Amino acid sequence: MLNVLVVDDSVVMRKMVVKTLRMSGIPLGEVHEAGDGAEGLEVVSREWIDLAVIDLNMPVLDGQTMIERIRASDLTRDLAILVVSTDTSPGRREALKDCRVSFVEKPFTPERLRAEALRVTGLEESIDVEGSAAAGGDFDF
Amino acid sequence: MWKDLLLQAATSTFEEAAFCMVEGVGEGGPEVGGARGVVFFEGPRSGFLMVEAEPATAAAATANMLGLDEEPSADLRQDALFELANMICGHLVSAAGEGHALYRLSRTEEEESLGEEPAAEIVLSLDCGPARVALWLAPVAVAGEV
Numbered sequence: 001m002l003n004v005l006v007v008d009d010s011v012v013m014r015k016m017v018v019k020t021l022r023m024s025g026i027p028l029g030e031v032h033e034a035g036d037g038a039e040g041l042e043v044v045s046r047e048w049i050d051l052a053v054i055d056l057n058m059p060v061l062d063g064q065t066m067i068e069r070i071r072a073s074d075l076t077r078d079l080a081i082l083v084v085s086t087d088t089s090p091g092r093r094e095a096l097k098d099c100r101v102s103f104v105e106k107p108f109t110p111e112r113l114r115a116e117a118l119r120v121t122g123l124e125e126s127i128d129v130e131g132s133a134a135a136g137g138d139f140d141f
Numbered sequence: 142m143w144k145d146l147l148l149q150a151a152t153s154t155f156e157e158a159a160f161c162m163v164e165g166v167g168e169g170g171p172e173v174g175g176a177r178g179v180v181f182f183e184g185p186r187s188g189f190l191m192v193e194a195e196p197a198t199a200a201a202a203t204a205n206m207l208g209l210d211e212e213p214s215a216d217l218r219q220d221a222l223f224e225l226a227n228m229i230c231g232h233l234v235s236a237a238g239e240g241h242a243l244y245r246l247s248r249t250e251e252e253e254s255l256g257e258e259p260a261a262e263i264v265l266s267l268d269c270g271p272a273r274v275a276l277w278l279a280p281v282a283v284a285g286e287v
Contacts, residue, residue, distance in 0.1 A: 010223060010227070011220045012203065012224050057245060057246040057247060059247060086230070086231020086235070089243075091241045091242060106228050
């Protein structure tokens with residue numbers, strides 16, 4: 001079971017990400033949400049998180065700074081991180097190239113979010129999706 | 142250039158994120174009243190991008206984004222407009238900078254600059270109702286200018 005943290009200043013976007021992950025066939029444990037990078041770091045410091053889905057442009061503390069702080073801590077440096085943002089440009093990828101993150105561009109398709117979540121958590125081979133909605137684009141919103 | 146980029150970014154965002162299909166495009170036309178989401182962007186260029194939609198349009202787009210059967214709350218509708226503006230703006234500045242310039246985007250309630258003539262403006266006729274998308278650009282500083 002994956003414990004997931006979704007960090008985005010948009011409530012709507014957080015709900016979209018959580019709903020998509022729940023429908024994807026990925027076994028989810030606890031799901032936490034945060035509205036900015038500072039809140040996200042606070043959750044990471046007190047909860048066991050397996051996957052963090054992080055936006056970049058946020059108030060208080062932006063996503064890039066949050067990710068850099070996660071990677072700088074011995075306790076969280078290996079956390080699987082998926083950046084879900086409008087900004088997946090070559091310039092941004094270069095800026096985050098040492099942070100071992102995967103990118104999903106907004107707006108995302110359910111299939112793309114699921115595939116990257118599985119890849120970044122290393123679950124690609126172990127999730128049986130046969131016959132599930134996650135198997136081939138049958139996400140029904 | 143800006144109008145083409147705005148149209149491209151707005152069309153793809155409404156259709157892919159909110160499943161609202163574009164049926165026509167105008168430059169002004171009837172006023173689109175209702176709620177608005179405004180995003181400030183700064184980087185090589187800075188300015189504002191606004192999405193404005195009537196309550197019914199915003200409600201339909203929000204419900205589509207979240208897969209809701211019931212009427213979304215006013216807070217969710219407002220948040221959805223901000224997020225649509227954020228996505229349109231992100232794609233616009235990325236396309237304008239050819240993907241190499243870094244921009245910072247933030248929501249804003251600051252709307253004083255919106256009274257001026259926008260650099261580009263479109264009104265989309267969506268299958269869920271009309272929406273206005275407008276872009277304001279700050280003047281480019283000239284080298285040597287104080």
